[in-house]
Amino acid sequence: MRTTELLCAFFLLCATGGILAFLAPQRRLPLVLAVVGSLAAAVLLVVSGILLVSAAEFHAALWPLLNLGTLKVGVDHLSAFFLFVTALVYLPVSIFSGAYLEKYLNHYSLRHLSALYHALFASIVLVLMANDVISFLVAWEFMSIASYLLVNYEFERPESSRAGYVMLAMSEGGTIAVAIAFILIAVAAGSLDFATMQSSTLGLSGPLRTAIFLLSFFGFAVKAGLVPLNSWLPLAHPVAPTNVSALLSAVIVNLGIYGIVRVNLDLAPTTGAAHGLFVLVVGSISALIGILYATIQTEMKRLLAHSTIENMGIVTAGIGAAMVFVAMGHQVVGAIALIAALYHLANHSVYKALLFLGTGAVEGGTGTRDLDLLGGINRHMPWTSGFFLVGVLSIAALPPFNGFVSEWLTLQTVLRSAELASTPIKIAFAICGALLALTAGLAVTCFVKVFAMGFLGLPRSTGAEKATEAGLGVRAPLAILAALCILLGLLPTYVIPVIDRAAAPLTHARATGALVPPFFVSNTPQQDQLPPAFLSEFHDLGAMVGRGFVPGRGLVVLHRGEERNPVIFAMSTSYMTAGFVFILGAIFVVFRALTRYRRLTRGPTWDGGLRKLTPAVTYTATGFSNPVRVIFDAVLRPAASEESTEAIAGHFRVAIKREYTEVHIIDRFILQPPINALRTLAMLARRMQVGHVNAYAAYVLIAILVVLIVGVSAF
Amino acid sequence: MATLDRLGDTVDTAHGIAERSRELWHGRVLATANDASRLCLLACGRDDLSGICQWLTRDLDFSFATLIVEELAQGEWSLVYVFYKGAASPSVHVTLHLGVGASSVPSLVGLVHGPSFDWHEREAEDLFGLRFEGHPRLGEFVLHEDWPEGINPMRRNFNGKERFGPRTREPEWDPQTVVAAVGAFTMPIGPVFSDFAESAHFLLETVGEDVIRTIPRFFYKYRGVEKIAEGQMADRALLLAERFSGIAAFAHGLAFCQAVETICGVSVPPRARALRTALAELERLRSHAAVITGICNSTALVVAASQAALIEESLIRLSCDITGHRYLFGAVALGGVSFDLGDEDCSRLTNRTAEVAERLRDLFHMLRYSSSFLDRLEEVGIVAESYARSYGLVGPIARASGVARDVRKLFPYAAYDSVEFSVSLEHEGDGYARLRVLFEEAAQSAAIIRRVLSLPPAGPVGVGHVPLRAGAALAAVEAPMGAAFHWLRLDGDGSVVRYHVTPPSFANWHGFHIAAENFAFQDFPIILASFGLSNAECDR
Amino acid sequence: MANWVFKGLRTGIKSSAYPAEHDEACGVSPGRPIGTSLKSPAAVEELVTRCPTQAIEHANGGIAIEYGRCVHCFRCKRGLDDAATWQQGFEWAAFEGESPPEKLARIFGRSLHVRFVDAGACGACMSEARQINNPYYNMHRLGIFTTPTPRNADVLLVAGPISDAMRLPLRKTYDAMPTPKRVVAIGTCAASGGIFSPSFAAAGGVADIIPVDVIVPGCPPPPLAILHGLLLVVEKKPASTLTSLPPRTEHA
Incomplete structure (x- = not known):
């Protein structure tokens, strides 16, 4: 073959x-x-x-x-x-x-x-x-x-x-x-073979299954960088x-997700909702904590690393939702959730690669990755900035870019929990949905900051002032990735059926018909299967006009529901873009028509009448994200110190030094306590080592006595 | 300096202070005292200056009022440091005489009340070219970067009437910042603001959210009033005194007139004193209403701002109705006031101000229960009492920080010795405390007007012709925003030789940075409004 | 805070009827002296000498007032037997120069955006400029608004004698405004430098720095006079009929 x-x-x-x-x-x-x-x-x-x-x-x-x-x-x-x-x-x-x-x-x-x-x-x-x-x-x-x-x-x-x-x-x-x-x-x-496992593990008992779940999830979560195992990223x-x-x-990090999916949906499928819920909760918390720390970073690569934790959290939440839906018997919704998760995974790979390579280009052009030292490089690096902007818009999940499609799908799928019977599960889904929504909001803040502070404004260092555009060898891969971001965003109706092929064997249901029904395409066998209520929902929007010439399953992504409520959510990035382009074009044309006889003048930035504006007066990335730092003070708990030097008698402050250090919440609560306990123990043990022969003799004596007493009392 | 004893310094009379200073400095200090006019004059040399000032401020708890610099003939200098304390204490003038060629003075900024000397020394450095040894932050202050180095406009040989040649050179301007922190940046505000605000510039150093340090830059409006006044006849200079700060025109005009009257030995008739008191309080009422409007505006409480603006405008109209001018320009005259008020006018003024007081009380009552409003003011822009003292703050701002300092009580002028009123005092030092002081004082102003006009003394409202003569005098009034000190030296023909004004805004703007630091950006306009200061008044 | 709503409603409408009707409320304007030719030579001499700012001049046997210098000191009114004639009213704004500049009513008529620059004004002009926003005068009802940036401004309101430090900011503000633009100088200081100039620290009025279109004299000009100046820009009101010289017919 x-x-x-x-x-x-x-x-x-x-x-x-x-x-x-x-x-x-x-x-x-x-x-x-x-x-x-x-x-x-x-x-x-x-x-x-x-x-x-x-x-x-x-x-x-x-x-x-x-x-x-x-x-x-x-x-x-x-x-x-x-x-x-x-x-x-x-x-x-x-x-x-x-x-x-x-x-x-x-x-x-x-x-x-x-x-x-x-x-x-x-x-x-x-x-x-x-x-x-x-x-x-x-x-x-x-x-x-x-x-x-x-x-x-x-x-x-x-x-x-x-x-x-x-x-x-x-x-x-x-x-x-x-x-x-x-x-x-x-x-x-009874076999090391995956194929054998698939066919024989359905009968695994409860505690053993839970042990397998926890161990494998722990192992793969390390690779995926999920909270609380994210410290290495x-x-x-x-x-x-x-x-x-x-x-x-x-x-x-995708391999971690692969492991989780492989074990929990393929090799040893779960039977209850508990495991799926656990995955969902861990994913949602990872997403929030990831973006929270990303928002307050100014070093671009560290920021992107925290953002990876966030995105893996979103993917994991989608997989958790899929596990719950499948376990509760909602195969199709489960398939949708898995598709959303895998779609997001692919999107994340594309835009994160774009952003990392873009960061490399910026570092190559300016010599720094610190947002506080950048600024204004869009004028010197127009290509890199343009591609980076595509990546930023994608990761900020703004339409019509790819991040939007998969995050929209994930959030909408979480909302489908309304169809589940169990109230506690519904509540858990609602909380996770809220966490994911908050994450999406913070992601916009975070990446607006990245682009605005890094690429716009005035340069804040000589490196940024003298930035040079990257070579073709760097720009070409950026262009490829940026194009992928746009394609994955504009054409979800082509992508979803492909991902469905990967997801369907795991969830035992195909979701293509429910997500991207081919309702524009006439004369297909599926056409007849679509209920009339569903079709009438789109009839007023002129859907029938597009019949015959609109490609790609109508370019609309939606959630199909029951007869009573045939379309739960619907969205089309393609039409949205067409609308945007049309409106912007119309505005442009009208504007040009109105200002035909006017002269356009460009002036310097209004400076309030100051003699000049210096780079020192432009907002820094730290300054931009400081409100987030203040709002989430309880989570971030920065250790701040202020040191002020006075020339005379506490009045003339000639130097003020402020320092912030943040210990990651996970390190603070989960990793530091055992490490500190171990240190304390070690310090105690060290005390025994006093360096006198007498003392060691005493230790031996005490040990012998203890042994004797224990031995005697045992008999 | 070496023999400062801190015990038994309960001296509180002019004679007592003079006596004690002679003892402490073994006769090196020339002391004269006049208990009747509550004045103690100490003359000392360079070396004893900081010792004496330290003794006065730290041990005797005096506050610094103003520094009067005078360039005598033949390149000699006289520096007078004026101190004041309580209603029972005298004011102390410490005079330092600098001989020919000497132009450096020990700086006093290291003392207990050091900050209160700070701006006075910087101003003298800029305008007179004196050097203050040990001052850490001399340099650009009154004169901005495009003023040529080495030219001091207040020197005698400088012609204040001539326009300076065009300054075409593009000067360097690079504000020094002191905050070192990750992501620190500065936020410039002004000099052209986005609303009807006075020209001033603030550079806020921050890392976002909280203001770590405020660097104010004033004197954008420096018009050289003190220089222009030189050589003008007293009645012409009165126009300058009134008009350099239009919102406190009557208070400053009054202070100028009092200085002239003291020099010329004129005693103002009782009816004029009563009318001066009434008009000064009308001005205070109007000014406080304006500050209250500003505070309501800054918190975006639109209805309250409109209500306060209505009150303010009705007071302006009342002023115009009573005195002919909306801001009381031309009301005060040398030797009295420039017109008489009929009984009908008096009762109208009394009634209308009482009505306004009523409306203000209603407004305060409503504001007091508007939590969204209080949230923006309470515990925001705090000036602690210790700072209010060491910075020598005056007026409602000092009184909101627990410093009961009011010239109307300390050195009663006009008819204030015959009216009863109490000094409003709050202790929190935050925006809300300042607001409460404003409301209380506004109510009191209406009450004072009622008292002085209920049975005004009959008689003339002026002495007619004021016989001008040579001399110098210091006059103090409580302008709406605090103590104003006007020092004047007249020549024999009645022309001004030297005029020095220390307006309340000058003292209080200095303390503004304390209030603005360590609060959030969005509180800045509110703190600014709660100070209610005028740049025109500060910059002169 | 429903209380505030009721409070506002209870207060009712306070706005002036100007410019539809003349506002004659007590205290809206300090008034000003007017030129007259019917004076005894001694009285004229007395008035000219008493004026501390040389705003009163001899003219046609009577007096003429140079409003660009008058500071409302009332010294030509009070304590005199033959005082200058005093006129209430507030429509004081006039075009700088002989003829009004090109018509702008079509562009600015319904929405006039104003940028204010304080170039060394004493607080009074400031306060009066602020008052045009209060409920009594309420500039918004006339389609007049303030803008936070000169980029959106049509009119530059300038007060003060232009202190040296404000020359650059004023110039920059003017340059930042798009054309067409108008400059309205408010107050005697902005018109001529007033009592502060000529001096080492202040120019002799706005015209020394940037071209001026409308002058609103007064010390300070009351809010209605400032509104009149702005309405003059949009041609909703004619310029002040009182020129500095007395009418000739009266003399004959």
Whole structure:
């Protein structure tokens, strides 16, 4: 079959990249990496695309292991979807790397980086292709270590080492939990094979199922960066090379989600609502905490890392909702929720990669990533700013960009909880919906800040003042990703049926008919199935006029309901855009007509009559987000110190120094207490070590006495 | 300086202070005292200046009023530091004489009440070119960056009538900021505001939300009134005294006239004194109503602002009705007032102000129960009593911070010695305390008008011709926003040799930054309104 | 806060009927002296000498008033047997220069946006300018509004003798306004520099810095006079009929 050859070609390309990393001359390595990496990504894009849209699946047995069954790889529709997203990100990131890595020449050896880059790619693909526990865990471990080494690439910087250490420690903890969970499933199923597990785990008992759920969720949540296991993300992203940061946020965190979906909806489907609710709540809280911390950041990569926590939270909430709906017997709504989650995952990968690469371009042009030091670079970097703006609008979930579509779907699906019977579940859904809505609002604040403070206004540093536009090698991948953001936003009716193929086997229901019914397309068998009440709902809007020439299932995304209420929600980014364009065009035309005989004059910014405006008077990113800091003071709990120096007698303040430090709420409440307790214990133990022989003799004596007393009393 | 004893300093008479200062400084201080006119004059050398001022402010609890700088002939200088305290205490003038060639003076900003000297020294530095040793923040103050270096407009050899040549050079202006914090920035406000506001500039240093430091920049409206007055005849200079601050025209005109009258030894007839008191209180009532309007406006309580504006306008109309001018211009004259009020006018003034007092009481009653309004004022813009003292704040703002300082009681002028009234006092020092003081004082003003006009003394309203003669005098009045000190030296022909004004806004603007710091941006306009200060008055 | 609503309603309408009718309420204007030719030479001499700002001049055997210098000191009115004739009223605004500038009623007629700049005004002009917003005068009923930025302003209201530090801000404000624009100088100080100029610290009125279209004399001009100045810009009211010189017919 052709897929086999293509997959072989992919792995061969990865291997070639790895070998060339040690053979090619250093200064050629960026080019080699870009060419080989993007070729591999292109091959993967083709093969995963084929597997995603065709009915066939790919399965291959590799070699057998003693007593442990056979190592197997395979690509079902879910894997194909994740592979496709991975390839979609890897392609532009590889192109970007070619230009980006130049800066490391003469500083660090590029050989290891190149080799690891390809190794990581291959291991990610292997994780997604693994069809048995052993190959999954091995690939997973390879992926973890490769990503750790890449994050720690600038190993001379102390913060890199620390970030890498935290990342590796948390990742290994997660791997152990995942391994135990898989072993529990395997024991219950009597096989290490995924295929066998799928068919035999339905009868898992309650406590065992919960243990599997908690262990696997813990392990995968580490990778997905969900609260409270998110500490590594904001540490790792800023220190990693920018192309690796993009991969971390746009590809590797997805694997955590893949794990959660694979275990809980495929290998060992849940039977009650509890697990799904747990996932939903964790996801919603992650979303809020993620965006809260993102809003108060000024370092762009750290901000984006916190925002990754937020987006993974939204995806996880969608999956949690899907688990609940499926477990409660609402298969179609469950499928919609899963589609929303996967759609958001794909969107997040695209725009987050765009924003990370954009950040790399900004850093390359100005030398800084600190929003407080940027400003006004839209004049010097028009292309980068334009592409970045697309990413900002997408992540802020503003229509008609892709983030809007999937967040809208997620929120609307959460609202569908009204159809559930249980009141406590409804209340939980309502609270999570509120958290997600608050998250969406804060996301707008956060990313308005990023663009307004970073790209508009007056430059606040010489770097920003002398910014230079990025080269073609950087702008091209940005353009690709920006185009994807727009396409994924404008054409959801084409995307949803494809994702449905990946989701349907897990939820045992197809949602295409409920989400994007082909009601404009006449003469199709489905047309007759649409109820007349539903069609009449759109009749007044002139839907029948579009019959026959409107492509893409009418370009309308909606939630279909019962006969009584045929259309619950409906939305179309395409028509919205057409409307926008029309209105803006009309305004432009009218404006031009009215001002035909007027002269347009441009003046400087009104400065209140001051002699001049200085960059010091422009709002900073910190200043912009300070109201959020004040409102959420109870959560953020900044430790503030003010130190003021006076020239004379407490009156003439000549210097005021203010410092804020925020310890992440999770670190403060969940990680710090045990660490502190351990420290205290260690300090107590240290007291015993006084350095006198007499004291040690006394310890021995006391120990012997204790043993004796215990021994005597035992008998 | 070395032998300051802090015990037994209960001296509170002019003679007592003179006696004690002679003892403490072993005769190096030349002291003269006059218990009848409650005045104690101390003359000292450079080295003893800060010791004496420290003794007066820290040990005897005197407050600094004003610094009078005079350039004598032959490049000599006389600096008079004026101190005042309570109704029973004398005022103390500490004179420092600088010989030829000396132009540096020890700065007093390091003392207990140091801040109250701050702006006076900066002003003298800018206008006279004196150097104040040890002052940490001399530099641009009255004269802005485009004024040529080294030219001091108040010097005798500077011709104040001539226009200065065009200053074409684009000057550097780079305000110094002191806040070091992540994301700190400055927010400029003014000098051209978005509403009918006076020209001034504020640079707020912040990291967003809270104002960490306020850097005010005033004297955009500096018209050199004190310089212009030089050489003018007293009755012409009265126009300047009235018109440099139109909203307190009567108070400043009155202070000027009192200075002239003191110099010329004129005693004002009782009826004129009564009318002066009534008109001064009418002005205070109108000014307070205007500040209340401003406060209501700043909190966007539209109906209340309209109500207060109606009250304000009705008082302006009443002023015009009684005196012919909406802002009482031309009402006060040397030796009295410029017109008489008939019985009918008196009763109309009494009745109408009583009516206004009634309306103000209703307004206050409603404001008191408007929680949205109080939320914006209470515990906002706090000036602690210690600051009010050390900055030498005056008027309603000082009285809202627990400093009962009122010139009408301290040095009664016009007919204030014969009317009973109490000094309104609040202690919180926040915006609401200032508002309450304004309302209380407005009510009192109406009451004072009623008392002085119920049985006004008969007789002339002026002395007719004032025989002008050479001399100098200091006059103090309680202008609507606080104590105003006018010091005047006349020549033998009645022309002004030197005129110095310390208006209340000058003292109070200095303290404004305390109130504005550590509060949110959105409170800034409210704090500004609750201070109710005038830049025209401050800048002169 | 329903109380406030009732309070507002109970207060009723207080707005002046001007410009539809003349406002003759007590205290809306201090009035001003008018030129006259029917005076004894001694009285004329006395008036000219008494005027501290040289606003009263000899003319045709009587007196003429230069309103750009009059500061309402009442010294030509009080304590004199043959006092200057005093005229109430407030329609004092006049065009600077001989003829009114090009017509603007079509553009500004229904909505006039005003930017105020304080260029060293004493508080009185400030206060009067503020009063045109109070319920008695209520500029909004005439389609007059203030704008927070000069970018949206049609008219620049300037008060004060233009202190040196305000020259640059005034110039910048004027430059920031889009054309067509009008400058209305309010108050004697803005008209001529008043009692503060000529001096080292203040120019001799607005015209020294930027072109002026309408002058509203008065110290301070009452709110209705300022409104008259603004209505003059939109041609809803004619300019002041009182020129500084006495009418010739009266003399004959």
